[in-house]
Amino acid sequence: MSRRSELVSAAVETLPITVAVISDEGEILLTNRSWREFGPDDDPDDHVGVDYIAAATTDDDEHARRAVDGLERVIAGERETFAMEYPCHSPQEKRWFLMRANRFTVDGEVRASVIHLDITDRKLAELAAEESAEQLRAERRTLERVLERVDGLVRDVTDAVGAGTRDEIERRVCGHLVDVEPYEFAWIGRVDVTGGRIAPSEWGGRIDATVEDDLLLAPDGSHPAVRALETSEPQIVQGLERTASGGDRDWSTCVGADEAVRSMAALPLIHGEVTHGVVVVFATEPDAFEDREVLVLESLAGTIGTAVNAIETRRMLTSEAVVELEVAIEDPSLIVTTLARELEATVSYRGQTYDGDGTPLLYLYVGRTDGVADAAARVDGVTAVTVLSEREDGTLLELTLTDGLVTRLADHGAVIRRLDTDENVVDLTLEMPNSQSARSAFNLLDDRLNRVELISYQEIERPSRTPRDLAARLESTLTDRQLLALRKAYVSDYFEWPRAVSGEELAESMGITRSTFHQHLRSAQAKLLDELFDGDRVVGRQTE
Template sequence: MSEPDTRTPLPEYTRQLEAIVESSTDAILVKDVEGRYRFANEAAAEFLGRDADDLIGKTDRELFGEETAAELRDHERTVLDGEETATFEESLPMDDGERVFETTCSPYYDREGDLAGTVSICRDVTERTVRERTLEDQRDELATLDRINEVSQGIIRALIGEPGREEIAQAVCDRLVETELYQTAWVGEPDPANEKMADVVGAGLNDEIRSLVEIIDASEGSGEPAAIAYHEGEPQVIDDVENDETLPPEMQRGLLDLGYYSGIIVPIRYGDTTYGLLGVGTERRSAFSQREVDAFDVLGDVIGFAIGAVKHRRLALSDTVVELTFRLTDSDSFYVAASEQLGCTLRLEGMAAGPDGSLLFYDAVSGVDSEAVFEFAEDWDAIENVRLVSDHGDEALFEFTVTGSSVVLTLSEFGAKTKDATSEGGEATVVAELPSDADVRSVVERVRAKYPGAELVAKRETERDFQSAREFRRDFDQRLTDAQRTALRASYFAGYYEWPRDSTAEDVAEALGVSSPTFHQHIRKAQRELLGAFFDRNGDRP
């Protein structure tokens, strides 16, 4: 007795196979050797946004265009030539954007055993691919940030050798190009005479790139990225050189000819002072993520701090200084206008850093009622706040919170220290000290660029009057009365200045045999003499 035949009849087997193919969520496609579609299941039709019957007889060129079709045909040719199954990752343009498929392609044969075409099973892996690419981008971004941080740390270490501006700038550019993320980096400063880039140093600079850098127009209102970065204090990213409308045509052509497709320009600043610009170019497109831009912003501050520290260190350690005296008559200066319209005299007593990048100016004002000063200052945007510190009738001390530009701030960009500033009768006289090796011409041009009515009326070299620590202590001691000296010594040794205090004011007063108010009077006057001796000696009080 023979075994029963359990094989599925061919028509029923075919129906089952068709059901499996049509219920599949993966796209299943059959093409002949010429690349024409012979079959597509419903999933494939849904992915492609067409009816399945509309796909029959079509080619990839008709559906996707020449570029995509060429890539798909290369994959199929690999399978047909090798007559082996292969898996590819393919990107296809869809109505809702680009989709990524993992395609397993196999050869198929006709009944005679001849190669007839390919069968492809395509799985949509767009979301997985996006996740993988995002993770890869994040890894690349973190690696980039690590390299930028290494540059910042290198700059800080370089400060130990007390380099100059050029050495700092060169070190920054060298380190950036050494990362191989960027092909060129430069540091420059707008020339006060024409606002073009001057004093350019860098790495990866050839003659063509240098000539492009030197035609950058950083003048306010030019609209170029460098101008915006310099005057607004924010990094400017050029994501796509070819289509960036802020770049002059000559600049675009030059950069594209050299193979540069994106870049960033960063202000080099510290506080309210901008020392120049850092420019970086790369052959990569859209190379700068927001976190990378933020890192460059911090790098600009680090470089600005380094350059500023060098300028001020040179002034502090220089035996010989250059003293410049300017006369200003520009009516758009608050101090010039106030002295003329109020008929008063303003004398700068001292300065300090204020909140949010502002400066606190302490000015002695005479010849006018205090209320008139308040009313006049209300009309000036650069004066954020006015406070009356003290009023002695014939003269009052005001605290002005200044947020706009000032000649004092302009001079500080060059490491200058203002010794004296007085305004009277619509004319301001400002005396400043600079290091002996300072570029006086650049200083004068920068002041005149800000204040066209400024005039250099005197320039002289002078020796600085240094005082040893022993001389300082001796001079300070001579400024104290016996009672002040006793109160200061007793309070110091009794731990009055510790935190928390070891002794209260009442404890020290009782030990000295004086009342608490008397002790406070002595100690406050002694502290005033100490601070006065320090700040007057260090030039912080003109």
């Protein structure tokens, strides 16, 4: 054997691919080490002398038939080369190979080289890429389906929230929701605070169904609508199955539906920190509420909550009825409790306002005169303290706050009618525009404070001498500085005689001159009298 032949033989022997050389009759003439090692450990035969074509021929293997046909064409001279990919899986793993056959001659005799290259890594990468591409295509189809479903729904619901009453909003929203496939049934529930229930107020659908009975706001929050209210988050239930008995968890029956629904979504109707109710939507598809669709429905629920809040606010301004909530609070972290405990004195709420930057200012009357300002300055959440007036029996303080419970209550539409405390217990009376706001305010207190006890809850007629519409108009005409000057003067008993505080002291607390303070105060008083007696008579009055 020549040196060249030795080099070729050694190179073929060490190639990391299986190689065999066969004759024109299909007999194996030569194999390399990779070929021999590919077989079972107990059969290291090099297969020299075996009829490769006969061994590979089988009727029930399509890949084998293709390989034999291609190899025979190469040997016959019909083609110079043949290649194909084929699977060769074992019980332990999936494998793929590339077979390639090439024709050549040696001393005039036809030969063919057959190699098998392991392409498993490449094939797995291709399959993963194809799976990712299919996933993207599926997500695109899902997104297109979502857009098709909600096309027009957003506009319709937005139009519905322009209705004049809450009942009309709820009726139109339910109607628009069930006009969109695959939604089949929808209902909206309001919170009954006194009964601790969700009371369905409006419903509708394309299937014959009746709405849920009143749902208890149970601690376990078993119903999705209850959980949505308790968590302020959408609650989605997919893949529902109708139970034979219609048991406690059989949401699919929709309570009396002739056709079982397969999925449901419960979304809270929220504006700010106030929850006005819940909307529940049912569908006959088991996976109707995928993530993108939930985002759209969540946005619609927010729009409905905002519209309901606007209607309730408007009703509050025109109605005499309000909700009065009285609670007793035990929590040493409250500003009023901290002051009462440290000073061993009673503390009463006198009012709240905001400075020009929107910083909350709290007015408290402390039944003590010595050390009051220093004690207040040490309380967490208080950034500045101003003594507005001192009397024999106590001190009127203005506290600048970073934030606080009083501010949070105001966000819920609460008006503080009474807030008194000793060293342990705060007696708080709130006036709320409706039952939803009352429940939301009570939950705020209950979540943030150690112990909150509900003393009373009742709907009352607002005294006719409380002209909320007049107050709203007045505040809209006053500048921030005028309103601040007027409130400071009022809570400081500046209008009493003898005066407990001078105009110069109030001006100093605002960081302005005495003359500027009196200018703001006179302008505010003039606007107050104009609104009270004959606001249309005022023309061209200065606003600063």
